[in-house]
Amino acid sequence: MIEAFLASWPLFGDTYLAGWAVACLLSVVGVQVVARDQIFLGAAVSQASTLGTAVAIWLQGVTVIHAFQADAVTFLFAVTASLLTALASAREAKPGGESAEAVTGWIFLVGSSVPVLLLAHSPHGLEEVHRILFSSILGASRTDVWLFGGLLGASLVAVWQLRDRIVLYAMDPEMAAAVGMRPALWRVGLAAWLGLAVGLSIHSAGMIYSFGCLVLPAMAARKLCREVRPMFVVAPVLGLATAIIAFVVANTVDLPPAQLTVALQCGVLAVAWLWVRLRSGLSAVGDAG
Amino acid sequence: MRSAESGLESYQGPETEKGVVLRLSGARVGYPGTVVLRDVDLEIRKGEFWFLLGPNGSGKTTLLRTLLGLTPLLAGRAVRDPRHAALARTGFVPQQCSFSPALPTSVREFVSLGRIGGDRPRAEREADIAWALERSGLGGLAARDYWSLSGGQRRRALVARALVRRPSLLVVDEPTEGMDVASQDDFLETLETLHRDGGSTVLFITHHLEIAVRYATHVALAGEGRVLAGTRDEVLQPAALARAFGNRAATMARALATGSEA
Numbered sequence: 355m356i357e358a359f360l361a362s363w364p365l366f367g368d369t370y371l372a373g374w375a376v377a378c379l380l381s382v383v384g385v386q387v388v389a390r391d392q393i394f395l396g397a398a399v400s401q402a403s404t405l406g407t408a409v410a411i412w413l414q415g416v417t418v419i420h421a422f423q424a425d426a427v428t429f430l431f432a433v434t435a436s437l438l439t440a441l442a443s444a445r446e447a448k449p450g451g452e453s454a455e456a457v458t459g460w461i462f463l464v465g466s467s468v469p470v471l472l473l474a475h476s477p478h479g480l481e482e483v484h485r486i487l488f489s490s491i492l493g494a495s496r497t498d499v500w501l502f503g504g505l506l507g508a509s510l511v512a513v514w515q516l517r518d519r520i521v522l523y524a525m526d527p528e529m530a531a532a533v534g535m536r537p538a539l540w541r542v543g544l545a546a547w548l549g550l551a552v553g554l555s556i557h558s559a560g561m562i563y564s565f566g567c568l569v570l571p572a573m574a575a576r577k578l579c580r581e582v583r584p585m586f587v588v589a590p591v592l593g594l595a596t597a598i599i600a601f602v603v604a605n606t607v608d609l610p611p612a613q614l615t616v617a618l619q620c621g622v623l624a625v626a627w628l629w630v631r632l633r634s635g636l637s638a639v640g641d642a643g
Numbered sequence: 644m645r646s647a648e649s650g651l652e653s654y655q656g657p658e659t660e661k662g663v664v665l666r667l668s669g670a671r672v673g674y675p676g677t678v679v680l681r682d683v684d685l686e687i688r689k690g691e692f693w694f695l696l697g698p699n700g701s702g703k704t705t706l707l708r709t710l711l712g713l714t715p716l717l718a719g720r721a722v723r724d725p726r727h728a729a730l731a732r733t734g735f736v737p738q739q740c741s742f743s744p745a746l747p748t749s750v751r752e753f754v755s756l757g758r759i760g761g762d763r764p765r766a767e768r769e770a771d772i773a774w775a776l777e778r779s780g781l782g783g784l785a786a787r788d789y790w791s792l793s794g795g796q797r798r799r800a801l802v803a804r805a806l807v808r809r810p811s812l813l814v815v816d817e818p819t820e821g822m823d824v825a826s827q828d829d830f831l832e833t834l835e836t837l838h839r840d841g842g843s844t845v846l847f848i849t850h851h852l853e854i855a856v857r858y859a860t861h862v863a864l865a866g867e868g869r870v871l872a873g874t875r876d877e878v879l880q881p882a883a884l885a886r887a888f889g890n891r892a893a894t895m896a897r898a899l900a901t902g903s904e905a
Contacts, residue, residue, distance in 0.1 A: 389743075389746055391743045391745070391746075518755075518756060518758075518759050519759055521752075521756060522756045522759055524742070524746070525740065525742040525746065525748070525753075525756070526737070526740045526742060526756075528737050528740075529735065529737055529740065529756075529757075529804075530759075531713055532711060532713065532733075532735040532737070533730065533735070533757075533759050533760035533761075534730045534731075534760040535759070535760070576745065576746065576747060579747055580747050580748075580749055580788065581747060581748055581749050581752040582746060582747065582748055582752065583752065
């Protein structure tokens with residue numbers, strides 16, 4: 355199995371590296387998403403990226419402006435849509451105003467319906483939307499490796515430096531403000547980090563892989579850890595480990611690696627749930643004894 | 644030195660030499676377009692136990708936010724002594740801390756987060772945590788899951804989180820809401836001990852008059868857009884209560900006389 359995987363390296367090495375970097379990056383970002391109970395926001399940000407891609411492809415069809423024809427524009431639209439969604443969710447709820455959750459739900463539904471309507475008569479466009487939704491990471495390039503490697507490195511450094519503040523902000527924004535942190539700045543900063551990471555990942559790895567890597571390792575880490583800070587280590591380790599195993603197995607048995615990674619992460623989360631139940635059961639027996 | 648954001652001046656001079664930790668003079672407090680309190684004169688000195696009293700909606704929390712420098716002053720002057728009331732030396736105990744119970748945290752991790760923005764050396768981290776837990780009556784519970792604590796113990800964890808930065812000024816915002824009487828007494832005794840033994844200045848916000856009667860050295864009474872501040876005996880007079888609490892004043896006055904629930 356390993357030999358077959360290594361034999362495929364010259365052809366797919368960049369794809370593997372980019373996929374692992376994405377898994378690691380999104381697992382780190384996902385800790386703050388899960389800690390703040392914003393899992394649905396992760397889905398909406400991912401879906402918005404599809405909308406951005408669809409709008410770009412639609413513009414390419416209806417305009418003759420040469421600049422719109424470039425792939426980079428599609429990429430830019432996808433990232434911008436994710437970023438804007440994340441930032442929209444970061445606005446402070448005002449009395450009588452709409453809740454962030456309601457706005458997130460609306461964006462999710464717009465992102466799910468409008469792309470198909472926009473591209474209903476464009477077979478090539480629908481194909482691209484399906485590619486994003488289906489999550490094929492085979493097209494990842496050397497540029498993606500550098501891009502996600504760089505983002506991962508920057509994210510790890512930032513998390514190492516700011517982990518306590520991220521945890522305090524996730525737990526108690528009022529206290530965070532009282533100790534001198536600026537809530538508005540943190541809201542926007544964390545949203546931008548999420549929007550950028552997800553927007554970039556969706557374009558290369560698709561929605562299922564990106565959304566799965568964003569929330570599943572962090573949710574499993576939440577179950578396995580006794581504190582929030584270790585989640586920043588456990589989540590990327592789980593994300594990376596599941597992606598490596600899934601890529602090796604997928605290569606051997608000819609399955610889609612993105613879907614296999616997400617299925618494996620779902621399995622890990624289920625095991626984590628069982629482990630917590632078992633642990634509390636054992637602890638209850640111990641206390642009774 | 645004036646903070647552009649808060650309008651609070653950090654000041655060390657004759658006033659602070661006299662032990663003034665925080666001073667508001669002719670202050671107008673509120674939000675752009677809404678004045679909540681006007682003509683506020685308040686002088687808090689080192690080691691005093693202040694109670695900010697007033698009915699719901701009287702502007703206690705807005706005044707607190709202004710004193711902490713979180714809400715800018717609309718007019719007037721605010722001075723704080725950076726040695727005793729800088730944000731790094733201020734411990735804040737909020738009304739509550741409601742994060743998702745699905746989020747795992749130990750008492751130790753929860754308390755350690757209070758060091759953020761403080762000026763304590765990194766090497767003292769473990770000693771500070773142990774000290775704060777001990778002083779809050781949570782010694783020996785550091786490794787426990789925060790969510791396994793009782794409601795009263797969680798309030799104590801909030802106090803420990805404020806104490807871990809070894810504050811000179813402790814600000815406590817209505818933390819006894821929803822506590823049973825025994826837990827309330829226990830909690831207040833802890834604060835009283837901290838104040839008496841540690842010499843901390845305490846600023847306690849509540850609308851429960853009977854607590855102030857028992858523990859306050861000084862009181863600031865908010866009501867009808869104004870604040871009356873002074874020693875407990877100066878402020879807690881029937882006339883002042885009538886102005887602040889309106890038709891509840893008679894009940895309040897009886898509470899003052901008996902020390903019972905208002």
